Amino acid sequence: xxxxxxxxxxxxxxxxxxxxxxxxxxxxxxxxxxxxxxxxxxxxxxxxxxxxxxxxxxxxxxxxxxxxxxxxxxxxxxxxxxxxxxxxxxxxxxxxxxxxxxxxxxxxxxxxxxxxxxxxxxxxxxxxxxxxxxxxxxxxxxxxxxxxxxxxxxxxxxxxxxxxxxxxxxxxxxxxxxxxxxxxxxxxxxxxxxxxxxxxxxxxxxxxxxxxxxxxxxxxxxxxxxxxxxxxxxxxxxxxxxxxxxxxxxxxxxxxxxxxxxxxxxxxxxxxxxxxxxxxxxxxxxxxxxxxxxxxxxxxxxxxxxxxxxxxxxxxxx
Amino acid sequence: xxxxxxxxxxxxxxxxxxxxxxxxxxxxxxxxxxxxxxxxxxxxxxxxxxxxxxxxxxxxxxxxxxxxxxxxxxxxxxxxxxxxxxxxxxxxxxxxxxxxxxxxxxxxxxxxxxxxxxxxxxxxxxxxxxxxxxxxxxxxxxxxxxxxxxxxxxxxxxxxxxxxxxxxxxxxxxxxxxxxxxxxxxxxxxxxxxxxxxxxxxxxxxxxxxxxxxxxxxxxxxxxxxxxxxxxxxxxxxxxxxxxxxxxxxxxxxxxxxxxxxxxxxxxxxxxxxxxxxxxxxxxxxxxxxxxxxxxxxxxxxxxxxxxxxxxxxxxxx
Numbered sequence: 138x139x140x141x142x143x144x145x146x147x148x149x150x151x152x153x154x155x156x157x158x159x160x161x162x163x164x165x166x167x168x169x170x171x172x173x174x175x176x177x178x179x180x181x182x183x184x185x186x187x188x189x190x191x192x193x194x195x196x197x198x199x200x201x202x203x204x205x206x207x208x209x210x211x212x213x214x215x216x217x218x219x220x221x222x223x224x225x226x227x228x229x230x231x232x233x234x235x236x237x238x239x240x241x242x243x244x245x246x247x248x249x250x251x252x253x254x255x256x257x258x259x260x261x262x263x264x265x266x267x268x269x270x271x272x273x274x275x276x277x278x279x280x281x282x283x284x285x286x287x288x289x290x291x292x293x294x295x296x297x298x299x300x301x302x303x304x305x306x307x308x309x310x311x312x313x314x315x316x317x318x319x320x321x322x323x324x325x326x327x328x329x330x331x332x333x334x335x336x337x338x339x340x341x342x343x344x345x346x347x348x349x350x351x352x353x354x355x356x357x358x359x360x361x362x363x364x365x366x367x368x369x370x371x372x373x374x375x376x377x378x379x380x381x382x383x384x385x386x387x388x389x390x391x392x393x394x395x396x397x398x399x400x401x402x403x404x405x406x407x408x409x410x411x412x413x414x415x416x417x418x419x420x421x422x423x424x425x426x427x428x429x430x431x432x433x434x435x436x437x438x439x440x441x442x443x444x445x446x447x448x449x450x451x452x453x454x455x
Numbered sequence: 456x457x458x459x460x461x462x463x464x465x466x467x468x469x470x471x472x473x474x475x476x477x478x479x480x481x482x483x484x485x486x487x488x489x490x491x492x493x494x495x496x497x498x499x500x501x502x503x504x505x506x507x508x509x510x511x512x513x514x515x516x517x518x519x520x521x522x523x524x525x526x527x528x529x530x531x532x533x534x535x536x537x538x539x540x541x542x543x544x545x546x547x548x549x550x551x552x553x554x555x556x557x558x559x560x561x562x563x564x565x566x567x568x569x570x571x572x573x574x575x576x577x578x579x580x581x582x583x584x585x586x587x588x589x590x591x592x593x594x595x596x597x598x599x600x601x602x603x604x605x606x607x608x609x610x611x612x613x614x615x616x617x618x619x620x621x622x623x624x625x626x627x628x629x630x631x632x633x634x635x636x637x638x639x640x641x642x643x644x645x646x647x648x649x650x651x652x653x654x655x656x657x658x659x660x661x662x663x664x665x666x667x668x669x670x671x672x673x674x675x676x677x678x679x680x681x682x683x684x685x686x687x688x689x690x691x692x693x694x695x696x697x698x699x700x701x702x703x704x705x706x707x708x709x710x711x712x713x714x715x716x717x718x719x720x721x722x723x724x725x726x727x728x729x730x731x732x733x734x735x736x737x738x739x740x741x742x743x744x745x746x747x748x749x750x751x752x753x754x755x756x757x758x759x760x761x762x763x764x765x766x767x768x769x770x771x772x773x
Contacts, residue, residue, distance in 0.1 A: 190677055194668075216682075224679035231677075236670035241692045241767060250688075251678045286768040302678065 138342060139166040139189070139227075139310055144202035146181075146188045156414045158184040158197065160366035166310065171336065171343040173357035173374070175350060175389070177411050181366040182346045186312045189344075190229050191219050225255050228308035232315040234295035238287035244271075245283035248302050255306050270301040274331060293324035300331065307339050314346045329356060350393050354378050362386050365414065365422045372447030382449040384429045421452065429453060460760075464753050471749045472742065473517060479741060480513045486533050486736040507533070520742060529746070530739030532732075539743040543725060547747070549619050550724035553640065553713055557647040558702070564652055565698065566691065569659025573694075574686055576664055584656060591653030600646040600719040607642060614642050617721030643720040647713065655698065662694040669693075696767050703759025 146159040159181045166172050174182050187193050189204055191211060204211040206226065211219065223229075231237040239247060248267035252258060258266065264283070271279035274297040287295055296316065303311070313332065317325040333356060336343055347353050353360055353374070360377045362370045362385065370383040381387045394404040409426040412418055418425050424434040431452050442454040487503050495503070504510045508519060523530060529539035572584040608616040615621070621635045666672065667690060675685045714726035721727065729744035731737075764770045 192673055192676055220676075220679045220681065222679070223677055229674075229677040231670055231674055233670060237674035239671040239675070239689050239693070240769060241696075242689070243768075250684070251680065254678070254680055254684075288769055299674075306678075 138168050138207065139344075140203075140205040141165075141185075141189070142203040142205065144185070144188060144204060145200040146184050146193065146197060147200045148194075148197045150196075150415075154415070157200075157417070158366055158414065159188060161202070162363075162366070162368055163202075164361055164368065164371065166342050166344060168309070168342055169340055170359065171333075171345060171357045173353035173360040174344060174346045174363060175348060175353050175360060176363035177407075178348060179365075179411050179414065180363045182348075182363055183314055185363075186229065186314050186344065186346050189312065190223060190227065192229075224251065224303070224308065225306050226308055227310045227312065228303045228306065229312045229314065230296075230299050230303050230316050232318050234299045234319070235287055235292060237299055238295060240287055243284055243286055244290070244298055248283075248298075248305065251302055252305060266305060267301070270305045271298070273335075274298070274301045276301070293320055293328065296320060296324075296328055297331065300328075300335070304335055304339065308341060310342045310344065311336070312344045312346065315348070316345075317352065318347070318349070325352070332356075350378075350389060362389065365412065365417055367422070367450065368448075369423065369450045370447060376445065376447055380445070382444055382447055382454065383423075383451050384427045384453075385423050388426070388428070421450075457761075460757060464750075464757075467753065468746070468749060472521075472746055475745045476517045476520065476742065477513065479738060480516075484736045485509075486738055488736075524746070529743045532740045533737045534735050534740075539739045542728060542740060543743050543747050546723060546725045546728050549722060550713065550717070550726060552636075553643060553647070553717070553722060553724060556640070557644055557651065557713075560644065560648055561651050561655060561702075562698075564648070565655045565659050566695070568652075569656045570663055570686060570691065570694070572656065573660040573663025574667065574690075576660075581660070584660070588653040588657050591649045592657075594649065596646060596650045597715050597719060599649060600643070600716055603642050603646060604719065615639050619723045639722075643713075643716050643722050646716055646719075655701065658701065659694055659698060662697055663690055666690045666693045692766060696763065699759055699763050699766070703756045703763075 140163075142163050144159055144162045145157060148156040148158055150156060162181075162185055164172070174185065176182050184193070184197070188199055189211070191214075193199070199212055202212075206222065211222070214222070238244070245264065245267060248270070249260065249263045252263040252266055253260075256263075268279045268283060271282060276282050276294065276297055282290065282294075282298070287298075290298065311332075316332065317328050320328060329352065332343070335341075343356075345353065345356055357374050360370075360372065360374050361368050362377070362383065364385050370377065370381070370386045377386060378390065381390055388405075388407050391405040392407050407426070408428075412422070412425065418435075420433070420435045420437050421427070421439050424430050427434065434452055437452070439450045439452045440455070441448050441450050443449075444454050487500055487507070487509065501510070508516060511519070520530070527540075529543070531538055532542060535542075568584055572581045575581050604616060607613045615638065619636060619639055620632060621639075624632050624635050627635075667686075672685055672689060675689055676682075680689075713722075713724065714730055716722065717724045717726035718730040725744050725747055729741060729748070732740035732744065
């Protein structure tokens with residue numbers, strides 16, 4: 138359904154310098170699949186998502202590669218062709234739901250305008266559809282909320298509303314960019330549960346972008362781990378979590394706090410800082426922080442190796 | 456409550472009139488010197504002053520003025536002997552016509568120019584608008600007014616040099632008189648517009664640039680909303696908020712600025728009356744026009760606040 142081939146996205150800085158935010162990323166998402174994209178902040182997860190939507194900032198652009206949607210390269214579409222796809226086929230929800238809603242229009246107004254952009258429905262029918270979706274995402278008293286403004290709703294409620302606005306078009310792929318990062322843990326669980334439910338009902342695929350390994354472990358069929366713009370490991374969720382191959386994945390998993398008082402070190406934070414994207418280390422870009430470094434790691438970038446159903450970019454598996 | 460706001464105007468009016476009264480009396484010059492026949496003897500001058508109450512202490516004079524205001528009597532002009540209220544009432548339409556039409560035109564020009572200039576940032580159009588705005592901001596109004604008068608009225612005789620309407624059109628049709636008023640109004644209006652627009656367009660441009668980088672615009676694009684809808688609905692309403700505030704505060708500038716402009720173009724409004732009263736030391740007329748314009752300014756600010764709370768749901772007047 139969606140296939141990325143060697144996607145490279147650059148940011149142009151003042152003074153003619155460029156930064157490669159996404160560096161040769163390839164992956165595929167099949168119908169009905171939930172795929173997690175994890176990594177530290179700055180690893181290029183969100184830029185990958187925005188590249189797919191064609192919503193990159195003015196100072197960034199896709200340098201090379203292909204983004205195939207049902208075999209059509211999205212990078213070759215005109216803006217109006219792309220707009221028909223956005224929301225209708227591929228939808229995006231954001232980290233901060235309050236900022237993603239326009240503060241000066243009512244929730245109903247924004248839902249109806251979205252519905253009418255894609256379907257030729259009159260106001261009455263659009264409103265009914267909007268209300269039914271507000272009900273579906275468990276908003277109490279939808280009629281009252283319909284006429285309210287975003288600031289009158291809680292964050293969790295706003296994210297439900299965002300989900301309703303987004304899924305009302307029944308997209309085939311939902312890209313959820315850190316959908317729960319700004320929410321309380323209990324609300325987080327509710328939202329994730331809701332997303333999982335709606336995913337089954339609409340039979341859509343989900344690309345879940347997150348830095349939270351716990352969220353990804355619960356929700357995803359497949360996980361891709363991203364580091365400095367590259368996918369370093371990819372495979373079925375159970376395999377990645379039970380037996381991580383790449384030293385970076387291992388380190389990420391060790392960094393999850395374990396609520397077990399008998400363990401002396403409940404978790405082990407990742408050593409070192411993420412390098413500046415202006416100055417990406419030579420060879421394997423993870424080598425300065427790697428605990429299993431080999432002699433060739435500084436000079437040669439690793440190939441991609443298939444190991445027990447996973448793909449790993451690491452010299453250890455040559 | 457709206458009523459409380461209006462009550463709050465009363466102490467403000469006391470303050471403004473008190474300070475103006477003191478400044479007026481502190482300024483050198485004596486009204487009696489301006490209109491009394493030079494052949495009058497010096498001892499008779501004292502009598503003239505006593506008749507006008509000008510021999511009393513300034514504070515006493517102020518309270519006397521206040522008392523008469525309370526009775527609805529604004530006094531009589533020293534120069535013409537006419538009641539001040541009649542003079543002002545006669546002048547009010549011309550002033551309102553000029554300031555309201557300049558306000559409307561400013562709004563009509565600011566939004567399209569600012570919006571497009573911000574949307575097409577750094578384009579040729581944006582650069583042209585920026586250049587003209589800086590030009591407009593750096594030209595002093597009084598100089599610009601005089602130059603326009605010099606070129607368009609004196610050298611090329613395209614517009615009349617003074618007044619509100621052609622005096623020979625007293626009995627002409629309504630249409631012919633309206634055309635004549637527009638003809639007379641063109642240059643003063645143009646002068647106000649050039650000065651007033653420049654800063655606002657720059658401001659509007661900056662708010663649009665900032666708003667277009669907000670999440671809700673990005674989220675709108677992700678839902679497939681058209682650029683036109685995002686710019687003219689979503690960005691427009693958000694950008695209108697600060698403009699309304701500025702215009703509310705700038706209203707005083709419009710009225711104050713039109714004092715000078717009315718004087719330059721001999722526009723028979725309150726401003727011209729006020730400026731002439733300053734030169735003639737015609738205290739009652741001057742105080743009357745100060746009172747009137749401060750009430751107008753407060754009404755303007757009040758209307759700005761009201762409309763602000765109408766367009767921004769997060770603001771409610773209490």
